[in-house]
Amino acid sequence: MKRTYTAARLYTALSEEVIAPGAVTIDAEQIVYAGALADAPADVELVDLGDVTLLPGLIDSHVHLTLSASEHVLEDYSNDSDQIKLIRGVEACRRALLAGVTTVRECGGQNELIFALRAAAAGGIIPAPRIIAAGGAITTTGGHCWFFGLEADSEADLRRMVRAQVKAGADFIKVMASGGALTPRTNPAAAQYTPAQIQAICDEAKRLGLDVAAHCHATESVICAAQAGVRTIEHCSFLTPEGIVYDQEAARAVHASGAYVCPTLAIAKRAAASLAEDHPLQQMRRRMGGTRMANLRRLHALGVPFISGSDAGVTLNPFEDFAYNLTELVDQVGLTPHQALQTATRLASEALRRPDIGTLANGRSADLIAVHGNPLEQINSLFEVRAVIARGVRYQ
Numbered sequence: 001m002k003r004t005y006t007a008a009r010l011y012t013a014l015s016e017e018v019i020a021p022g023a024v025t026i027d028a029e030q031i032v033y034a035g036a037l038a039d040a041p042a043d044v045e046l047v048d049l050g051d052v053t054l055l056p057g058l059i060d061s062h063v064h065l066t067l068s069a070s071e072h073v074l075e076d077y078s079n080d081s082d083q084i085k086l087i088r089g090v091e092a093c094r095r096a097l098l099a100g101v102t103t104v105r106e107c108g109g110q111n112e113l114i115f116a117l118r119a120a121a122a123g124g125i126i127p128a129p130r131i132i133a134a135g136g137a138i139t140t141t142g143g144h145c146w147f148f149g150l151e152a153d154s155e156a157d158l159r160r161m162v163r164a165q166v167k168a169g170a171d172f173i174k175v176m177a178s179g180g181a182l183t184p185r186t187n188p189a190a191a192q193y194t195p196a197q198i199q200a201i202c203d204e205a206k207r208l209g210l211d212v213a214a215h216c217h218a219t220e221s222v223i224c225a226a227q228a229g230v231r232t233i234e235h236c237s238f239l240t241p242e243g244i245v246y247d248q249e250a251a252r253a254v255h256a257s258g259a260y261v262c263p264t265l266a267i268a269k270r271a272a273a274s275l276a277e278d279h280p281l282q283q284m285r286r287r288m289g290g291t292r293m294a295n296l297r298r299l300h301a302l303g304v305p306f307i308s309g310s311d312a313g314v315t316l317n318p319f320e321d322f323a324y325n326l327t328e329l330v331d332q333v334g335l336t337p338h339q340a341l342q343t344a345t346r347l348a349s350e351a352l353r354r355p356d357i358g359t360l361a362n363g364r365s366a367d368l369i370a371v372h373g374n375p376l377e378q379i380n381s382l383f384e385v386r387a388v389i390a391r392g393v394r395y396q
């Protein structure tokens, strides 16, 4: 059955334009019209959402649904049974959805749990965003996130692991190309794999039609991931043993590769307010701080496309906080609200090769949200979600 949602303003994400008043007509799970209210199809039930802005459902390109987002993520992960992890995932999905996120890209968790959540979301069993899932992340023995990772070291083993993930049903391949702050006894400032090893992963994934997302704090890992042809570079922190330093060679490599950068730049937003000053995350936040934002400004000026991902699930990074990633892009990196919105809509759909999501137009999936005010003027209005429609079903 068709239904038209009307609102004072409409942002389709196809351009910077705000259409006022706007309308989106959906037929079951599909959009059949998005544009000016005056031109909306006749004889369709109207639902007036009022003085709000309609926009595409947001895409959070980096989450970990089975992590607790508490202060003690690793303890939780080792104490939780698989059943509890799964229940955490269900609750994470609900929170993300009600915050306006209608698609998440799951960047690492146990295969059987993540693929079950994906199926439950797709089947409408739980209120959830669409889940695009890597399942387990490929990492070195004892490497970053080994506890839900798939440990592989040699080129032959890495190729085999990619094949195993394709067989298991992964939508893309996630690799931990450097160490990470979450995992003790790894080194975020050093690459975990050689260029030839990352190349083996990318070649095997490409042969089987999947993209690779690479977790990269270390500058050397950024360079080898870009040169190997990964689709997205997660974090892209430019971390060296001497701290965070902008690296022109790495920046050029990223730009030349056409990779999208997912800076996960609001990771420490909530932690900043609630953790002791000597907590490792506070130390990381101080280290990352200003230099990190300045680096992102330079990458953006170079023309590197950004997508927004929260890394929700890691320490004090809850699923409902996704919008901080967009407000930080505006407040700290200097993007316009339109440019920031693109990182969670049109650019994310491009990066994920999902033209059916991320914009509002005839034929797209009926994923749309309404927020109070006008996010093109006040990006903070993304925190005031008034309606969420995911694959045609209204949840709020």
Ligand SMILES: [Zn+2]
Binding pocket: 062, 063, 064, 107, 311
């Ligand atoms: Zn992550």
